Amino acid sequence: MKSRLSLALGAALLAAAPFVAGLPASAADYTLKLGSVLAPTDPLQIAAEDFKKAVAERSKGRVEVQLFPSSQLGDTQDMMDQAAAGANVGTFVEASRVSVFVPEFNVLVAPYAFNSVDELAKFVESDTFAGWNQQLKKKSGLTLLSFNWYQGARxxxxxxxxxxxxxxxxxxxxxxxxxxxxxxxxxxxxxxxxxxxxxxxxxxxxxxxxxxxxxxxxxxxxxxxxxxxxxxxxxxxYLMSGMLVSDAWLQSLPTDLRAIVAEESKRWGASALKSNVDGAGxxxxxxxxxxxxxxxxxxxxxxxxxxxxxxxxxxxxxxxxxxxxxxx
Structure with missing residues (x-):
């Protein structure tokens, strides 16, 4: 356990550094390193590109989203560990990943629990789901900006x-x-x-x-x-994912920027959902x-x-x- 915690803390320090793989320091006031295990051509990753642009535009450059697809920041659990340690790292997670903190999340990936993606998309906008996210913040230091990044049926x-x-x-x-x-x-x-x-x-x-x-x-x-x-x-x-970040990082943003990041996360999650539904055939x-x-x-x-x-x-x-x- 100690070695895993040390690795997570080390990764968090690396992620918080002003440069990654030789990239210059960001001129933005706040930076989110959004990683994933997905290919650059995946609809979620394409929507993430638009999320990045929209956040930069609406925040007038004060928030920069840097994208790291194809496991560049490690596996999903690695990125979760970095975010939990307080790093400015985000990733996409399906519900069972956060069920270790809030077991109720598991129902979102219970086999054949939903009859359609429309049912699932409706449920994650409910007060019940919002309450689970509040529990997640308290128990893990992680928070879901949105949970409508649909990846498709397994x-x-x-x-x-x-x-x-x-x-x-x-x-x-x-x-x-x-x-x-x-x-x-x-x-x-x-x-x-x-x-x-x-x-x-x-x-x-x-x-x-x-x-x-x-x-x-x-x-x-x-x-x-x-x-x-x-x-x-x-x-x-029906694999729905959420954009997960460190709650400490999110709370470090001024209220207006926090709202921008959350609103654009939900907006481009909806775009990814539509792309995956429309593109499966x-x-x-x-x-x-x-x-x-x-x-x-x-x-x-x-x-x-x-x-x-x-x-x-x-x-x-x-x-x-x-x-x-x-x-x-």
Whole structure:
């Protein structure tokens, strides 16, 4: 634990330095180093470019957002650790990443808990969700500027056709290294294998893993179609992410600048959501042109298989809370 904390503090000091990789010191009053594991071509990263420009324009140059895609600042957990240590670092996180502080967040990635991305987008604007974010600030020193950076529905990627959980028996499938994700992929029939995103392509290529699960833009951006043969449209999780930053850094901004950063984060998150919804069909069409087969299946057997995950992860009542909130 001490060594991990030391690494996080060291990374925080590095991130707070006036230059990164030889870049000159920023002339802005405040700087946010926004990193991600995503490719520069990912819709979230493209929207982040617009977020950067909009913040600079509205703040008249007082706030500078510097972008570091493709794991330049480390894996997602590395960037979270830097932000938690107080660095001016931000990143995109899915809900299970912050559920270690506020367990309720896990319901946002509970398998088949939402029937559409529209339901999820509505829920994250609720007072219930806002209350969870307040708890996150108190417990971790982290805060979500917005939580509408939709990445897409997660689907199963394999080297053979699958249509039911039994087809995944013995198949090593990479997933996010959080308990809910591990339980979900295991319940779907596979051998859940947590790995950093940057290791997915070479691990598929060398046979360390037999499959993965990911959303359309990530499949395309990481060129995973080169190392798989089949995509099965399971849509087991609608992957919504939030822009996470250090609350200490956010509170260091004057009130007007704090509002600008939050407003533009939400604005460009909505843009990323639209791009990923609108662009999924074309991505799958382009993937099919490479020879990879894309299968539409009856997901009912997978829905049934993951039901025990809700109970095991203590999410059954939370799913009910979500359904009630959505009725309002």
């Amino acid at each position: 689907h199963m990627l394999t080297k053979k056709p699958i249509s039911k959980p039994a087809d995944l028996a013995g198949v090593r499938v990479r997933t996010i290294g959080q308990p809910l994700w591990v339980e979900t992929i295991g319940a779907m029939g596979a051998v859940a294998t947590p790995l950093p995103w940057a290791e997915v392509y070479p691990s598929l290529q060398t046979g360390v893993i037999d499959g993965a699960e990911a959303q359309p833009a990530a499949i395309w951006g990481a060129k995973l179609y080169e190392v798989i043969t089949d995509i099965t449209l399971t849509s087991h999780i 074309k991505i799958f069409a382009d993937i099919q042109k490479t020879g990879v087969k894309v299968h539409e299946i009856d997901v009912a057997p997978f829905r049934e298989a993951v039901k025990p995950v809700w109970e095991k992860m203590k999410l059954t009542q939370l799913v009910a809370t979500v359904r009630e909130t959505l009725k309002k």
